[in-house]
Amino acid sequence: MEMEERRRAKRLEEFNEVSVYVIPPESKISYNYSENISMLGTKIRGEIYLPVDALVKIDFRLKTLEKQITALGKVRWIKIIIEDKYYEAGVEFVDTPNKATQIIHDYISWKQKDKSLNPFLILAKINEPKSE
Numbered sequence: 001m002e003m004e005e006r007r008r009a010k011r012l013e014e015f016n017e018v019s020v021y022v023i024p025p026e027s028k029i030s031y032n033y034s035e036n037i038s039m040l041g042t043k044i045r046g047e048i049y050l051p052v053d054a055l056v057k058i059d060f061r062l063k064t065l066e067k068q069i070t071a072l073g074k075v076r077w078i079k080i081i082i083e084d085k086y087y088e089a090g091v092e093f094v095d096t097p098n099k100a101t102q103i104i105h106d107y108i109s110w111k112q113k114d115k116s117l118n119p120f121l122i123l124a125k126i127n128e129p130k131s132e
Contacts (some may be wrong), residue, residue: 011038039105
């Protein structure tokens with residue numbers, strides 16, 4: 001029997017390096033990879049147990065773009081892989097700037113072979129001057 005897909009956005013199965021910070025205070029924790037990403041959230045892997053509803057800031061270094069994107073998120077679930085050593089957490093993006101989620105969406109579409117998107121246009125969006 002096939003499982004019904006419950007996700008609301010395209011998800012890209014790709015490992016990316018991340019830096020994760022618990023808010024408050026903004027202290028870096030040992031989560032080094034995201035396993036997949038969508039414009040609504042990501043799964044991260046690391047060595048620290050994060051409680052559900054914990055707020056985190058995630059700095060992504062997306063492959064190919066070689067640029068950092070920052071997203072804020074809330075832990076929605078945690079899975080113990082190896083007790084006291086290794087965890088996975090599902091993070092839903094919250095209060096993340098539209099520009100960041102649009103870049104993630106464009107990146108996923110491009111990586112999933114949507115020929116209408118050009119990686120140079122995605123880079124141009126990232127490098128746009130910030131409007132105050």
